[in-house]
Amino acid sequence: MSKDYQAVEHTGRTIQQFGLRTASPTKGLLDSQNFKSQQAAYQSGNLKFFEDVMRKKSQSPNAMMESLHLKKFADEGSRQTAAAAEGAAAEKARQDLKRATFRDTERAKLAVVRNDKANKLDRDEAVHAAILKHQVGCVRFLQPVCGTKTPLTTAVTQGHAAM
Secondary structure (H helix, E strand, O other): OHHHHHHHHHHOOOHHHHOOOOOOOOHHHHHHHHHHOOHHHHHHHHHHHHHHHHHHOOOOHHHHHHHHHHHHHHHHHHHHHHHHHHHHHHHHHHHHHHHHHHHHHHHHHHHHHHHHHHHHHHHHHHHHHHHHHHHHHHHHHHHHHHOOOOHHHHHHHOOOOOO
């Protein structure tokens, strides 16, 4: 377009003389362009393909009636397959729920056992500390009476258990 316009500028001819249309195209012009373009060949090719597939390669009427008759059985088979898949999914969900509840109860049991062991350990530690305190008290009581320091009394008063 720009080359054409530049050519018009140099030659001095007007756009109408050069052959360009300035008005919008009419329906008749568009229809004539349609038959000159590749659209007609495309449409005729599609029509030929449709005829080839639908008329020449179609099944016989008996085969078509047979397929219509068998369609209800195929539909029932697909319905049963879907129902079986749905049942399998429900069973899987039930098993997953059962497994999850079992896991939760087992974890709760283990938490109770762990807490019991921690409480027992705390109690045993408190009993041990009380025994050591009593032993230190006994050693301090016996020290002035005996008047001698033994390695056992020295270890007990310093907080170490003698073996």
